Amino acid sequence: MKKTVFLGALTVAGLSAAVASAATLDDVKARGSLNCGVSTGLVGFAAPDANGEWAGFDVAVCRAVAAAVLGDPSAVEFVPTTGQTRFTALASGEVDMLARNTTWTFSRDNDLKFEFVGVNYYDGQGFMVPKALGVMSAKDLDGATVCIQTGTTTELNLADFFRTNNISYEPVPIETNAEAQQQYLAGACDVYTTDASGLAATRATFEAPGDHVVLPEIISKEPLGPLVRHGDHEWGDIVRWTLNAMITAEELGVNSSNLSELAAAPTNNPEINRMLGTEGELGAMLGLDADWAVSALAVGGNYGEVFETNIGENTPIGLARGLNAQWTDGGLIYSPPFR
């Protein structure tokens, strides 16, 4: 009899421990900081700057979410993750969200049980080779040694690409971008392959970027975006709409210079008003303050500003907007309306 009571108590304890972790928003608020999984260091996307502060395109999403939820863009605990550790870190609750050049795929969404909240960078996999090799096309790479980050979609695309073109290669598996860079520069591999944006970012840190070329072939679709765990839809909505607010802000011309002015009083554009909380109850619907989007946008500005400061054409990485232009400019960046 007593044993049953004891076991029953244990069951309740076990169950309550599990249920408690379901509401990520409450956890983040109680903790006072957001745990955000980022890459171990990819300049422009997520890397510590000279002062040791994390900065970059993906980091900006983390900071915007922290600002929207906690009102403080610096209340972020950045957790560097490798291609292999990122999913375990997210699934186990070590991080609340992942903003780490992660490709949205069917199996990650449904089999790994994650929820991709949107796409913040449309990318594709490319190849970088030293100019001295004289390689013009990826199809000339028969027998080459290829450095590849393990645990990524690029690893699978690579296998598929060489298989369909009936050419052979020798994969050299590596854990982080920094390691890949070192191996590639030491000539331990002929080719480095990853997302084209990652190649540009890596090449920008070389001593002589001009000695290396990115081959014309883009062999895959890599829609990169932030993701959260399945099952906590309120939290997923917060991250999704924070990203959407950044995108919509660019579309509607809200930027860091006019933000405080627009947020002070209702303007004659109702969508701006609804987003910035001067009209309607959108913040309350998310379970956040009315000025959540203002806080989020105050961090680094709108999507376009974040792009330009971190990876845009005036930075060493020098990526053009291309597919990542607003839909109004012929790109794919598009947010559902704030209504």
Place this chain on the structure above:
Amino acid sequence: MSVLTDPPKPSFRLSQLLYDTRYRSITIQVIAFILIACGLWWLVANTISNLNDLGKDFNYSFLGSAAGYDINQQLIEYDSQKSHGRAALVGILNTLLVAFLGCITATIIGVIAGVLRLSKNWVVSSLMAVYVEGFRNVPLLLWIILIFAVVTESTPRPNEFRGEDPAASMILADSMAITNRGTYIPRIGFTNSMSGNEVVASQEGLVPVASGGIDWLLVIGTLIISIIVVRTLNARASRIQEATGDRPNTLWANLAVLIIPVGIVLFFLGATIVKPYLKGFNFTEGVHLRNSLIALWLALSVYTGAFIAENVRAGILAVSKGQTEAASALGLQPNRTMSLVILPQAMRVIIPPLISQYLNLTKNSSLAIAVGYMDVRATLGGITINQTGRELEGMLLLGLFYLTLSLLISGVMNVYNSRMKLTER
């Protein structure tokens, strides 16, 4: 008349469970058992409820689906369309390979260093002391990364072997190339292969060869039979020695039995040496010992070798000095004393800790990921888990593999240990 009656049986009281020595130990065991069972039950229940919350189930069907990734070092046939189970097997074989190579070299290094550390020559013994203390007191991971960096950074690229006046050249009569991607050594190919594989020349002007498992089975089978014959010959020599006191010379017979049959088999299979040569981006043909394998193998060997050296030294010191003195009183030379008197007795002390060193080496081989060696931790425990999201299943399977392997190694070594024990009369 007196009636004998049994003394009244004391009725059983609950407090006896604690205060009566007859019951106390049982009480404690029952309580401990219940606590452990509850702990286990709680762990399982917690896992199940958390898996439910995540919407995940627990099954191993992923092992049958296509892996989709490539593995550079494969001892059995594998490509990206093969299953995750097959990929795990490729990884397991890679783990076994490096563990096997590592155990052998670690033993050799360890025995030599252990014996030399006891040398009367001051320079030799202090060199060995430096080796032992230096290697066993620095973490293995550092050694692996250091050796990998050295072999990668200090060796030429395959490209530098090219051209009229190459910056690097092959060694040993153009048969071996040391590059920053690994060392390429010649291999044996068969022109009259029995495997059914077509005999092809990899390049114009080269001998057409094929290599098949059947050819190697044939060669190794012959070798095993030869070894059995040699053992019989030696046993017969020992019997004659015990009966007559004279040992017949078996050296030439042994050599003949070992070499001639294998030689004949190799001749009929048309064995030739296939040298590596530069083609495209890399060397091709020959055996490719990747730098990741070399670094891991060397690091595991020298690191574990340092521990084994200490075991060997302890074992030798455990044999009393009287044994040496008795041996020299009988007129045995020092090296015969070592091999006939001291080492056999020292083995009793050496083998049990040697088992745990082998186990350590095998488990430490999972540090392979540091240099990108594709062992089972990197395939099943790395990429497969990452692509399928089956962390729990993969890790349990991985744990089970290492457990089985360790039990197997210690089982085999225990058999060896019991054979090496002193036979007491």
